[in-house]
Amino acid sequence: MAPVSIPITYMPPHGAAALAIAGAAGSPVVGGNAALTPVISGGTGPYALTKQSGALPGGRSIAGLSVTGTYTAAGTFNYVLRVTDSKGATADLAVTEVVTAAGTTPGTVDFSDPSGTGLGLAGGII
Known part of the structure; x- marks a missing residue:
């Protein structure tokens, strides 16, 4: 007889909160080292944190x-x-972390004219 596989789902006892994890990445910059500490609630401690899929940014670990x-x-x-x-x-x-190079500000375009000669744009889309 072939083995039978039966999926089992843990259901917390009546009144117990289900395990949940929440959090968001800040504004990481190369050379920065702010920790990403998700908020864990419900379930039964102690807890363990692992990477399920994807790739952590270079230099980072759990x-x-x-x-x-x-x-x-x-x-x-x-x-x-x-x-x-x-x-x-x-x-x-x-989690999605957009890590920027040190000294840059994401989403900024500078159209200044430091020479004072006027900006000339012709036949294009900006």
Whole structure:
């Protein structure tokens, strides 16, 4: 007889809060080292934090219940953090971090004319 696989889903006891994870990345900059510490609620502690998928930004790793380290490269990084409680319940958090190079401000375009000669634009779309 072939083995049978039965999926099992943990349901917290009546009245207990389901495990949840929330949080958002700040405005990371190469050379910066602000920790990303998600808010974990519900479930039963202690908790463990792991990377479920994707890639953390260069120089970053999971330490305890936080993502820490010094950013080493600019770029957009998408990953999923997973928290697991002591009963095996899990919750996921999708994170997108847009790391900018030091000394830059994302989303800024400077159309100034420091020479004072006037800006000449012809036949194009900006």
